[in-house]
Amino acid sequence: MARKQGSHSDITGPKVREAALRLIARHGYAAVSMRQLAAEVGVQAGALYNYTPDKQTLLYDLMHDHLVDVIESFDKADPKSDANSRLRAFVSFHIRYHLPRADAVFVAYMELRNLEPENFAAIEKLRRAYEDRLEAILRQGEAEGAFAMQDARVATRAIIGMLTGFFTWYRQEGRLPLEEVEAIYWDLVGKAVAR
Amino acid sequence: MARKQGSHSDITGPKVREAALRLIARHGYAAVSMRQLAAEVGVQAGALYNYTPDKQTLLYDLMHDHLVDVIESFDKADPKSDANSRLRAFVSFHIRYHLPRADAVFVAYMELRNLEPENFAAIEKLRRAYEDRLEAILRQGEAEGAFAMQDARVATRAIIGMLTGFFTWYRQEGRLPLEEVEAIYWDLVGKAVAR
DNA sequence: CATCTAACTGAACATCTGTTCATTTGAAAA
DNA sequence: TTTTCAAATGAACAGATGTTCAGTTAGATG
Helix, strand or coil, rough: CCCCCCCHHHHHHHHHHHHHHHHHHHHCCCCCCCHHHHHHHHHCCCHHHHCCCHHHHHHHHHHHHHHHHHHHHHHCCCCCCCCHHHHHHHHHHHHHHHHHHHHHHHHHCCCCHHCCHHHHHHHHHHHHHHHHHHHHHHHHHHCCCEEECHHHHHHHHHHHHHHHHHHHCCCHCCCHHHHHHHHHHHHHHHHHCCC | CCCCCCCCCEEEEEHHHHHHHHHHHHHCCCCCCCCHHHHCCCCHHHHHHCCCCHHHHHHHHHHHHHHHHHHHHHHHHHCCCCCCHHHHHHHHHHHHHHHHHHHHHHHHHHHHHCCHHHHHHHHHHHHHHHHHHHHHHHHHHHCCCCCCCCCCHHHHHHHHHHHHHHHHHHHCCCCCHHHHHHHHHHHHHHHHHEC
C-alpha cells in the first residue's frame, strides 16, 4: 500500500530537520518562521505539517533526539574502568561527539527558554542524566582516592560549562587541530580535579 | 525650560531597561514584543519610542552598557600584583559581580545572534576585551613561573565558560552559599592552571 | 492663574505569524 | 493504461508584529 520508494517524505523529512537545526542555531527558534524554514527546504509552509504537528513539537523533537543520542553514545564510549580513564574518555567523547554536531548542541543549549513547561521538564531530565554520568565519574574518583574536589556537583557543572563553552568559539578559531584542543582540555580538567 | 523634577522619564526610562532585561532574559529577544514590554512597564507601546529609537537599539544598548560596566568594574577590582592574586581576584570578581546581574549576563551571552552585524561586531569587541584581561593574567602567571598550561588562549576560554556556565544554574540551586561556591571555583581554576 | 511642553495615548499602517484544508500533482501499483 | 494516494500547493484565517504620529494630559513654570 504505502509507497516506500520514490516517496519524497524520506528525503524531505531529514531536510526539514537539518534546515531547522541550521536556521534555529543561527537565528533562534522565535526568529525563524515556518515560511523561512519551508523556503530553506524548498517547499511551501503547509507541507511542513506533514513532518511535525506544530513548530513547538519540531523544536522539542530536535532537542530530545539529540540528547538521547548523546547519552546512548556516551554509554557506549564509557570504558567503565578506573575513574581517571573514564574522565579522560568523557572529555574526549564530549569534544569529539559534539564538534560535528555544533548546530544541535547550540539548539539544545540555547533554546530551553522556548520550550513549553512539560517539554522543558522532559529535556531538563535528559540534560541532567548526561551530567549525572560525569558526576558519577567524579565521585568514583573521590572514592578511589584519585580525585579531590570540594564539591562534586559544582565541579560537574563547571566542567560541563568549560567543555560546552568550547563550541561557542571553536568554529571560528580553527587555529588548533582538534587533537590539540582535546589535549589542552584534558590537561585543564585532569588537573582541576586531581588530588 | 526642560522639566527636571516631576518628569516621568527618569522613572520610566530605567523601568523600560529593567523590564526589557527581565523579559528578554526570560523569553528571548525575538519572543518579546514591544507591546509585552510596554505592558510590563505600565505604558502603551508607542511610549517606548521615547526611550529607544527601535527594538534593536534597545537590545544593543542593554548589552553594551552591561559589558562596559563589567570591564570598568574589573579594572577597579584588579589588584595588579602577582598573577596568582590577580587570578583569584578575577574569579571572585566574576562570580560576585555577575550574580546580582543574572539577567544582564544572560542577555549579553544569549542574544548575540539577534544583533545586526555592526552591533554584533561592537559587542564582540567588548566581550573580547574582558577575556583579554583574563588571558593577560594567565600569561603573566606563565612568565612568573606560577602557572603552567598548554595554551593560554584556550585556557582563557575554558575558564570563562566554566564561570559563565555557573549562572545558568546557580539561581535554582541555592544549596550553597555564595562564599562556598566562590571557594569551590577558585579551587578548580587555581589547580587547573597550576604548575 | 494661564501657559507650556514632556510624556503618553490610541488608532492606524503594512506586513508577518502559525496553522488549516480543499485541491492538485505525479509516480508507483495494479 | 488506469487507478491510487502520499506529498505538496496555495489561498485563507485571525491575530500579532514594529513603528509612526496627530492628539490628549497633567504637572511644573512664569
